[in-house]
Amino acid sequence: GESVGLHLPTLSVQEGDNSIINCAYSNSASDYFIWYKQESGKGPQFIIDIRSNMDKRQGQRVTVLLNKTVKHLSLQIAATQPGDSAVYFCAAKKTGSARQLTFGSGTQLTVLP
Amino acid sequence: NAGVTQTPKFQVLKTGQSMTLQCAQDMNHNSMYWYRQDPGMGLRLIYYSASEGTTDKGEVPNGYNVSRLNKREFSLRLESAAPSQTSVYFCASTHTRQGYYGYTFGSGTRLTVV
Numbered sequence: 085g086e087s088v089g090l091h092l093p094t095l096s097v098q099e100g101d102n103s104i105i106n107c108a109y110s111n112s113a114s115d116y117f118i119w120y121k122q123e124s125g126k127g128p129q130f131i132i133d134i135r136s137n138m139d140k141r142q143g144q145r146v147t148v149l150l151n152k153t154v155k156h157l158s159l160q161i162a163a164t165q166p167g168d169s170a171v172y173f174c175a176a177k178k179t180g181s182a183r184q185l186t187f188g189s190g191t192q193l194t195v196l197p
Numbered sequence: 198n199a200g201v202t203q204t205p206k207f208q209v210l211k212t213g214q215s216m217t218l219q220c221a222q223d224m225n226h227n228s229m230y231w232y233r234q235d236p237g238m239g240l241r242l243i244y245y246s247a248s249e250g251t252t253d254k255g256e257v258p259n260g261y262n263v264s265r266l267n268k269r270e271f272s273l274r275l276e277s278a279a280p281s282q283t284s285v286y287f288c289a290s291t292h293t294r295q296g297y298y299g300y301t302f303g304s305g306t307r308l309t310v311v
Binding site: 093126172184 | 299
């Protein structure tokens with residue numbers, strides 16, 4: 085099976101600093117990864133995705149890095165803002181599993197003024 | 198475009214009571230999912246429906262049943278609620294665009310069983 089875990093349950097950063105949230109997955113057959121953001125009282129929202137044939141993908145203020153050798157991915161948020169405070173999840177899909185994602189437990193990001 | 202709509206948003210049940218959580222999506226998605234979210238445990242799949250007319254068990258199906266009523270609607274039923282089913286329940290759906298497998302989530306139902 086697949087397990088996905090985040091390295092830290094909580095992370096605090098100063099406003100304006102960069103944030104890095106790390107995630108590890110267990111199944112080398114995972115071929116697709118997503119980062120979600122969940123604000124308090126809301127459902128998870130898509131941030132960025134990356135396929136296993138890529139090492140890096142950039143979005144607006146966010147970058148996802150994938151290291152397949154050590155089965156690790158990270159989400160980098162540039163110039164962290166108060167609105168970035170939320171729980172961040174990574175999710176992985178195994179090759180051939182249609183559209184079933186396995187989710188990590190989440191990292192609570194707190195942005196300090 | 199409402200996306201994924203879940204009802205109710207909050208519910209308190211007594212042990213042994215039954216209820217149905219409703220989910221509807223207006224994005225013409227084929228696949229729909231029910232997850233539960235508990236502190237420190239992430240999202241765990243209860244049931245999913247890959248397409249209209251099909252349903253399959255996920256990681257934690259015991260105590261639940263589902264119905265894929267039509268392409269838009271996917272309901273989750275608790276026949277005899279237990280305190281262990283206290284959780285936040287999320288419905289999600291996804292489309293079939295090749296290369297993209299992300300889900301759109303509803304805003305959740307917070308269920309307390311006393």
